[in-house]
Amino acid sequence: MADEHELAEIQRRHWQTTYTAHPGMYGGQPSAPAVHAAEAFRTAGSVNVLExxxxxxxxxxxxAREGFTVQATDFSATGLEQLEDAARAQGVAKRVTTVVHDVRDPLPLEDSSVDAVFAHMLLCMALSTKEIHALADEVRRVLRPGGVFVYTVRHTGDAHYGTGTAHGDDxxxxxxxxxxxxPRDLVDELAEGWTLGEVHAFEEGDLPRRLWRVTQALPR
Incomplete structure (x- = not known):
């Protein structure tokens, strides 16, 4: 079993290799959670989005096509290069900026500088519970009062939970x-001090993967 830092580096290399071998691997259509998030962000009056x-x-x-200004981060430079190419091809490059960033590190943004944050299956990557809490604190720091955070995670009801190679910490x-x-209690812990709008259960993919879509907002 790899330790925390070794596992993080292994995952970084794996994603780099995967994006290189399979450009645009998730296709060009938005995820269902992103469609939901765009509506939630628009309702809240958001202008800029951090993904x-x-x-x-x-x-x-x-x-970006929906009219938001987007700051996109990922720890895969290859993935972000593909994003930049697609943004130019779609005519939205002026509304998209990218930053190579590992969410285990503090977010490279000022306090209260963004209206909304979106993360589809990012929080359920190979992050420890401590790292997940630290990331949620960073999201709180960079969001403006009333800002909305929409994220999705695979949960302990998923068919893969408890199988495969165990690295500890679920x-x-x-x-x-x-x-x-x-587990549900982790979702509740991350919502402390926020207004929790919903925890919506849904399925995605062929397994299918079982996920929660969480929508929460900071008090104004």
């Missing part, structure tokens, strides 16, 4: 991808 773990950019590009690895499966 964590943007990958090759299907959701970041969707937000992290299990399948096919080279390590996932931190969320």
């Amino acid at each position: 964590l773990g943007a990958g090759h950019g299907r959701d970041a590009l969707f937000f 992290i299990f690895e399948h096919g080279g991808f390590a996932v931190h499966f969320f």
